Amino acid sequence: TQLLEQSPQFLSIQEGENLTVYCNSSSVFSSLQWYRQEPGEGPVLLVTVVTGGEVKKLKRLTFQFGDARKDSSLHITAAQPGDTGLYLCAGAGDSSYKLIFGSGTRLLVRP
Amino acid sequence: DTEVTQTPKHLVMGMTNKKSLKCEQHMGHRAMYWYKQKAKKPPELMFVYSYEKLSINESVPSRFSPECPNSSLLNLHLHALQPEDSALYLCASSQDWGTGGAAGYTFGSGTRLTVV
Numbered sequence: 001t002q003l004l005e006q007s008p009q010f011l012s013i014q015e016g017e018n019l020t021v022y023c024n025s026s027s028v029f030s031s032l033q034w035y036r037q038e039p040g041e042g043p044v045l046l047v048t049v050v051t052g053g054e055v056k057k058l059k060r061l062t063f064q065f066g067d068a069r070k071d072s073s074l075h076i077t078a079a080q081p082g083d084t085g086l087y088l089c090a091g092a093g094d095s096s097y098k099l100i101f102g103s104g105t106r107l108l109v110r111p
Numbered sequence: 112d113t114e115v116t117q118t119p120k121h122l123v124m125g126m127t128n129k130k131s132l133k134c135e136q137h138m139g140h141r142a143m144y145w146y147k148q149k150a151k152k153p154p155e156l157m158f159v160y161s162y163e164k165l166s167i168n169e170s171v172p173s174r175f176s177p178e179c180p181n182s183s184l185l186n187l188h189l190h191a192l193q194p195e196d197s198a199l200y201l202c203a204s205s206q207d208w209g210t211g212g213a214a215g216y217t218f219g220s221g222t223r224l225t226v227v
Contacts, residue, residue: 033215042115042201042218043154088153097208098167099144099216101153 003027004091004102012108013079021074021105023089030092032065032072033099037086046074079109112137117202117219125227126192132222134185134202142208143185144216145177146201154201160185161208192226199223 004025013019023032031050035043047056049065049072056063062075072089089102115136124130134143142161146154159167160179168177174196176188185202203216 035218040199040220040223042117042203042220043216045215045217048215098156098159101155104151104153106151 004089004100006087006089006102006105008105009103010106010108012110015080015109015111016078019076019079019107021076021087021107022071023073023091023102024071025091026070027091027093028069030069032069032089032091034063034072034074035088035090037088038084043088076107079107081109081111083107084109113217115202115204115217115219117200117222119222120220121223121225123225123227124189124192126194128192129188129190131189132187132200132202132224134187134219135183136204136217137183138204138217139182140204140206140217141182142205143179144203144205145185145187146203146218148199148201148221150198158187159208166208189224192224194226197225 004023007022031048033048034046036046037043047058047063049063052067052069054065060077064073076083084107087105090099092099118133144159145157147157148154156169157171158177163179163182174191178186199221201221202219205216206214
């Protein structure tokens with residue numbers, strides 16, 4: 001069974017601070033996605049990474065896929081209250097097309 | 112249209128009731144999914160439909176019955192549910208089953224189900 005562990009589980013920071021969320025597995029994934037979910041809403045896709053070592057930037061968000069395609073990180077620069085939400089990584093395996101979600105990181109950015 | 116629309120947004124049902132959740136997308140996506148999400152947990156896959164055929168049933172109890180009437184619609188029929196089935200039920204779609212992992216999923220806003 002493929003598992004994705006995210007850390008930290010919960011993060012409370014002040015507006016303007018930087019943060020990094022990690023997504024780790026012992027399994028190889030063909031691609032990895034990051035979603036953000038707000039209370040009472042469905043997850044919204046932020047980015048998909050498919051190549052080992054790939055780095056993608058989305059304004060203040062930087063996503064990296066590990067060289068071995070087993071882990072990923074999300075770095076947010078100068079966090080804003082609007083970044084508050086549940087961040088989920090999700091991976092699709094090499095042998096299974098099922099999208100497996102990580103355990104989630106709940107981010108609170110205080111004004 | 113780049114949305115997945117789910118109705119109803121909220122549903123309260125008794126343990127003897129029969130109800131249905133509906134999901135619609137007009138993006139031409141050929142894979143559609145049902146996920147269940149409990150409070151403070153990640154979504155868990157329930158069913159996958161690919162080209163209107165059931166591809167995956169993640170050992171979901173038979174009191175949940177999915178249906179895909181056409182390429183744009185996905186239903187989830189509910190019967191004799193238990194209070195522990197209370198959760199947020201999410202519908203999602205992707206270009207197709209094989210490439211969904213690379214292209215990403217589009218999720219609906221979900222149906223908040225409460226079983227009393």
